[in-house]
Amino acid sequence: xxxxxxxxxxxxxxxxxxxxxxxxxxxxxxxxxxxxxxxxxxxxxxxxxxxxxxxxxxxxxxxxxxxxxxxxxxxxxxxxxxxxxxxxxxxxxxxxxxxxxxxxxxxxxxxxxxxxxxxxxxxxxxxxxxxxxxxxxxxxxxxxxxxxxxxxxxxxxxxxx
Numbered sequence: 001x002x003x004x005x006x007x008x009x010x011x012x013x014x015x016x017x018x019x020x021x022x023x024x025x026x027x028x029x030x031x032x033x034x035x036x037x038x039x040x041x042x043x044x045x046x047x048x049x050x051x052x053x054x055x056x057x058x059x060x061x062x063x064x065x066x067x068x069x070x071x072x073x074x075x076x077x078x079x080x081x082x083x084x085x086x087x088x089x090x091x092x093x094x095x096x097x098x099x100x101x102x103x104x105x106x107x108x109x110x111x112x113x114x115x116x117x118x119x120x121x122x123x124x125x126x127x128x129x130x131x132x133x134x135x136x137x138x139x140x141x142x143x144x145x146x147x148x149x150x151x152x153x154x155x156x157x158x159x160x161x
Contacts, residue, residue, distance in 0.1 A: 001143050003119040009136015013111045014120075017128045019073030022104040023061050026097070033097035037061040040094050043081040044074070060101065072125040075105070 002014075027034040037060040044056040062072035086094055105128060114120060122129060125147065154161050 001119060001121045001145065002114065003141040004114045004116050005139035005141055006116050007134075007136065007138040009134055009138075011132050012134030012138055013113045013132045015109050015111050015130045015132070016122070017105040017109045018126065019075060019105070019128050020070055020126050021108060022101060023070050023073065025104050025108075026101055030097075030100070033093070033100055034061065036090070036093045036097040037101060038063050040086060040090065040097075042074070042083070043085075044076060044079040045081050046079050060098065073128065075101070075128055077102075 023034065023037075026037070039059060041057055041059055046052055046054040056074065058072075058074055060073065060075055061070060062074060063069065064071040083091070083094075111132075124144070151161055
């Protein structure tokens, strides 16, 4: 959840892209490229000196273990670590898949200027997000809700998920 408390200056528009839609388009265009993104594990690392050193491992497109349906999109090129674990034989296809997926995400972006008082909830496993640069100041409150809690409440309210 993002809550814009205040902002001044210019810029700071928020960008959103539906990772599930991009994956669907990629699968329809070329299922082999889609498969490359479900079968190639990547390492991610987020470091804020003295505060965070988070690491993750998994494919860009994460299928459900039982159904095979897409469950999560993991996409943040700025946090990628080495790709040295990808074999030479698979590297060309991985790059082709990653680049095409990026293009599809870019082609399907929406940009919104969030105004003070606006609260926005997104599914961080599906929706990719970012923002443009800005001048001035901006106060933003944010929080992460555990996905299991969110889905539990949705099911209790009769929402099929």
